[in-house]
Amino acid sequence: MSAQIKKSTYSDIDKKESKIEGEYLPTKKSSLPNITANDALANNPTLKNSTSLPLFSPLYQQIKELILKSLQVGEWQPGESIPSEMDLAERFQVSQGTVRKAIDELSGENILTRKQGVGTFVATHSEEQVQYRFLKLMPDLENSLKKGSSEREIISFKQIPASDFVANALAINAMDDVFCLRRVLSFSGVVTILEDVWLPCHSFKGLTADRLNAYGGPMYGFFEKAFGIKMVRAQERIKAVLPNSVQAELLAVSESTPVLSVERTAFTYNNNPMEFRQGLYLTLDCHYRNELN
Amino acid sequence: MSAQIKKSTYSDIDKKESKIEGEYLPTKKSSLPNITANDALANNPTLKNSTSLPLFSPLYQQIKELILKSLQVGEWQPGESIPSEMDLAERFQVSQGTVRKAIDELSGENILTRKQGVGTFVATHSEEQVQYRFLKLMPDLENSLKKGSSEREIISFKQIPASDFVANALAINAMDDVFCLRRVLSFSGVVTILEDVWLPCHSFKGLTADRLNAYGGPMYGFFEKAFGIKMVRAQERIKAVLPNSVQAELLAVSESTPVLSVERTAFTYNNNPMEFRQGLYLTLDCHYRNELN
DNA sequence: CAGTGGTCTAGACCACACT
DNA sequence: GTGTGGTCTAGACCACTGC
Numbered sequence A, B: 001m002s003a004q005i006k007k008s009t010y011s012d013i014d015k016k017e018s019k020i021e022g023e024y025l026p027t028k029k030s031s032l033p034n035i036t037a038n039d040a041l042a043n044n045p046t047l048k049n050s051t052s053l054p055l056f057s058p059l060y061q062q063i064k065e066l067i068l069k070s071l072q073v074g075e076w077q078p079g080e081s082i083p084s085e086m087d088l089a090e091r092f093q094v095s096q097g098t099v100r101k102a103i104d105e106l107s108g109e110n111i112l113t114r115k116q117g118v119g120t121f122v123a124t125h126s127e128e129q130v131q132y133r134f135l136k137l138m139p140d141l142e143n144s145l146k147k148g149s150s151e152r153e154i155i156s157f158k159q160i161p162a163s164d165f166v167a168n169a170l171a172i173n174a175m176d177d178v179f180c181l182r183r184v185l186s187f188s189g190v191v192t193i194l195e196d197v198w199l200p201c202h203s204f205k206g207l208t209a210d211r212l213n214a215y216g217g218p219m220y221g222f223f224e225k226a227f228g229i230k231m232v233r234a235q236e237r238i239k240a241v242l243p244n245s246v247q248a249e250l251l252a253v254s255e256s257t258p259v260l261s262v263e264r265t266a267f268t269y270n271n272n273p274m275e276f277r278q279g280l281y282l283t284l285d286c287h288y289r290n291e292l293n
Numbered sequence C: 001c002a003g004t005g006g007t008c009t010a011g012a013c014c015a016c017a018c019t
Numbered sequence D: 001g002t003g004t005g006g007t008c009t010a011g012a013c014c015a016c017t018g019c
Helices: A002-009 A036-043 A059-072 A085-092 A096-108 A164-170 A209-214 A219-227 A245-251 B002-009 B036-043 B059-072 B085-092 B096-108 B164-170 B209-214 B219-227 B245-251
Strands: A112-115 A119-122 A137-139 A150-161 A177-187 A190-200 A233-241 A259-268 A272-281 A286-292 B112-115 B119-122 B137-139 B150-161 B177-187 B190-200 B233-241 B259-268 B272-281 B286-292
Touching: A059 A085, A059 A096, A085 A096, A096 A112, A150 A209, A164 A177, A164 A190, A164 A259, A164 A272, A190 A245, A209 A219, A233 B233, A233 B259, A259 B233, B059 B085, B059 B096, B085 B096, B096 B112, B150 B209, B164 B177, B164 B190, B164 B259, B164 B272, B190 B245, B209 B219
Parallel strands: none
Antiparallel strands: A112 A119, A137 A286, A150 A177, A177 A190, A190 A272, A233 A259, A233 B286, A259 A272, A286 B233, B112 B119, B137 B286, B150 B177, B177 B190, B190 B272, B233 B259, B259 B272
């Protein structure tokens, strides 16, 4: 019932049977089991107390939020499949088309991955195709990094209080402990990237350099498996800088060799920053590639 | 009947009088409800002779291609509205939902812009909101360039034969003539960008520095109005470099100041490269911002 | 073969903008 | 009010995958 009302205004803020459309779903599954869907909507407090603008939102957006919430709490782990569209439609008591539109958006945001004939899966950084999804460095001559011939070495790993700058990027309190690690990446035997990575200790309890080294795949894949932290989005700020003496030595170049400084903040669900890193990229034989649309 | 078949394959590779769409709107809903939409499929020659892979494509993709073709030939100019979804559905003899899906994709690619209650418009680089859509430079402290206080100055403008490098980027023959211009951009009175721009003379007949200077808005908006050339996409390659003596002087920095080198190839419809430029960005108080998804 | 996502249609109603 | 895009539903069929 109340569910119907929401639908009638695309909203969660309504009241009484202005059945303005008892027809979207007549009696229908009313007699049937789940309530979930309507309940889900009915109970979804998302916008209920919103004193700000979006006093309502389309049904599919609400479904999207519900799916995101399930992802957030780990109901479905990275790499796993989520229920079929029909099942979700049943669960939320909406039409398959509405679920589909919600999944469409999540798929567009690289949060879910569809595989025709198989199902819909939670995106992961561990899969071959999307490994290094956030690494935009390309050789000048070829069209993709030869990831097979990449090596990496962790140079240092320590636990320290966050500087104001890092704390701000991670949205934590200054002086909260963070893990700070420095590593070097080489491609085809050529040292190319030097990067410092900061992670909030609170969320990465028990992280050690050994565990990181022991894991073969990409770091974000490790975070998923070891800490259930899934990076869904990142923001980078790029500048041209000169390395200091330490950095230059690690990169095996002179201090007058310009390098790209790439500061990245990576976010998990809910725009929650979980990692900050600064990379120095040597761009003599490669470049940072970006597509503009 | 045959209608069913087409649908059954989502294909265009069909038989019989492919009178190349003499009847997108024929007898139409003549006797029976449909046949129409299926005819659209049957008669659409798009992929008929394709000897390569996609021996078929979904209807909405074909509609998308037809819309793109109309944009390409200038049936609808940048900033103008295109026919309503219902009208297009009528024209192509498919359902509104199918047209909608085609437009959804074009909208996602920033080729069309929807405005609820008003219509669907051809995207343009002249609108306030999307001006400098391809410029990713941001001040470190604020969240967007103060475009109001920007100035630009064309330093040189000439017509020369394309170098191999430029010709390759523009997909033209080496030694074909190109316009080459150099300009400086300042923000809040600070010189920030020095860029060289190459344009194929063939497509920009009659371009002069004066005409460029006379136009107040962004360059891509000018190209739309003066030459009907709409840039829809671009690719950038970023490196950290040191400016040469001439560049350093124009940027008012020393030759040991690292700068971002941003090489951009901009494409019009059909992945047709229409502009190549190399920008040198001073990143002392600003940065190149990129969102990763 | 059964099950999943992908496409297409048809029709209803909602939200919005302009006149 | 009229017309536009936006949402939602329902049902049909197609294409792909894996058992």
